[in-house]
Amino acid sequence: MVRYNALKGLYDLEKTIGCGGFAKVKLATHLATGEKVAIKIMDKQMLGEDLRRVKLELEALKSFSHENICQLHQIIETETHFFIIMEYCSGGELFDHIVEKNRLTEGESRMFFRQIVSAVAYLHSLGYAHRDLKPENVLLDKSQNLKLIDFGLCAKPQGGIESPLYTSCGSPTYAAPELILGQQYLGQEVDVWAMGVLLYALLAGSLPFDDLNIDNLYRKILNGKYEEPSFISKDSLSLIRSMLQVEPSKRIKVTELLDHHWITLGILEPVQYQARSSSMYDSDCVQIMAKFIDIDEKMMWNELSKWKFDYNTATYFLLSNKKKRGHSLKLN
Numbered sequence: 001m002v003r004y005n006a007l008k009g010l011y012d013l014e015k016t017i018g019c020g021g022f023a024k025v026k027l028a029t030h031l032a033t034g035e036k037v038a039i040k041i042m043d044k045q046m047l048g049e050d051l052r053r054v055k056l057e058l059e060a061l062k063s064f065s066h067e068n069i070c071q072l073h074q075i076i077e078t079e080t081h082f083f084i085i086m087e088y089c090s091g092g093e094l095f096d097h098i099v100e101k102n103r104l105t106e107g108e109s110r111m112f113f114r115q116i117v118s119a120v121a122y123l124h125s126l127g128y129a130h131r132d133l134k135p136e137n138v139l140l141d142k143s144q145n146l147k148l149i150d151f152g153l154c155a156k157p158q159g160g161i162e163s164p165l166y167t168s169c170g171s172p173t174y175a176a177p178e179l180i181l182g183q184q185y186l187g188q189e190v191d192v193w194a195m196g197v198l199l200y201a202l203l204a205g206s207l208p209f210d211d212l213n214i215d216n217l218y219r220k221i222l223n224g225k226y227e228e229p230s231f232i233s234k235d236s237l238s239l240i241r242s243m244l245q246v247e248p249s250k251r252i253k254v255t256e257l258l259d260h261h262w263i264t265l266g267i268l269e270p271v272q273y274q275a276r277s278s279s280m281y282d283s284d285c286v287q288i289m290a291k292f293i294d295i296d297e298k299m300m301w302n303e304l305s306k307w308k309f310d311y312n313t314a315t316y317f318l319l320s321n322k323k324k325r326g327h328s329l330k331l332n
C-alpha cells in the first residue's frame, strides 16, 4: 500500500473503489470522526493538459452545496499530488442498481429522477452545465439518495449559461445531436437531452440509442427515433419525448421539469433545488470541535465559516453527517 505523507494522521487509506482516467479513487477513514470518505488521488506528473480540467472541477466542487451533489470535504495539494476528499457513496452506481433490478417502476424512477432534476436545476442556477450526465456518474448513498459526480467536463461559460459552447465532450451514447454534429450548443439543452436518456434507462432498463458501431449510433441519435416499450406509460413516454427532441429549441426546459405533472404525480410537490442548509450553523458540532482544540466556539465558527476545505471543514461536514444519522458525536 503506497503511503502518502500528506494523509498521515488525517486519513487511513483502504481499498481502491475505482479508476477514472487520470485519477484513482480510494475508500478511506477520516481519523478524527471514524467516518468513511472517498479520496480521488491524482498524480500531477500524469495530468498534463488535464490539469486545467482538474482545476475546473475543484472550483466547481467548492461552490456546490446540494443534497444530490457529491459533497467535497477537503482538498490537499502537494508538490506531486492532488487529494480530493469527498463524501463516500456506499450505494454504488445508479447504473448497477438499474441492471440489478432489470428496470425500475414508474414510482421508483420518479423518486430518482426528481433528485436528478434537483441537482441539474441547482447546477444551472449557478451557471454550470454538467455535460456528462450518465448513470455511471450518478451514485447512491446508504439511504438511496442520489449523488451526482465527476464535474471534470462541467462548464461555466464566461457569458453565462446562455452562451454557446463548442467543445464536444462526454460519452456518445448520451450525447445530444447538436454535440455530435459539432455545432454550437447550450450546456443546459445538452443536459436535458442526457436527462431524457437517463429517464429512459430508469424506466426501460435499456438505452434509447445504442449500437456497437459508432456511425450507426450517431445516425440513430440524429434521427431521434427510439423504441417505446409497451410497459412504459403514455405519460412517461410523452415526458421522455419532450426531452429527446432532436431540435434543441424544441426540448423542454429544466425549469419546466420542476413542476411537470409527471414529476409531481402522487407527490404534488414541485422539485426544490436550492442549496442545502449545511452552510447553516450547527452549534453542537462547532462546540465539540472547539472543545477538542481548546478554543472558544466563536473562534471555531469564525475559522469554519471561511470554508477553506481543510481538515476542519472535513471534520465539520462529517460530524454533522454523523449527527444527522443520530450517532454519538465524539472526536478521536
Ligand SMILES: CN(C)C[C@H]1CC[C@H](N2C(=O)N(C)Cc3cnc4ccc(-c5cc(Cl)c(O)c(Cl)c5)nc4c32)CC1
Binding pocket: 017, 018, 019, 020, 021, 023, 025, 038, 040, 070, 086, 087, 088, 089, 090, 092, 093, 136, 139, 148, 149, 150, 151, 152
Ligand atoms: C468512471 N469514473 C470516471 C470514475 C469512477 C471512480 C469510482 C467512483 N466510485 C465508484 O465507482 N463506486 C462504485 C464507489 C464510490 C463511492 N463513493 C464515491 C464518492 C465520490 C466519487 C467521485 C469520483 C470522481 Cl472520479 C469524481 O470526479 C467525483 Cl466528483 C466523485 N466516486 C465514488 C465512488 C465513481 C467514478
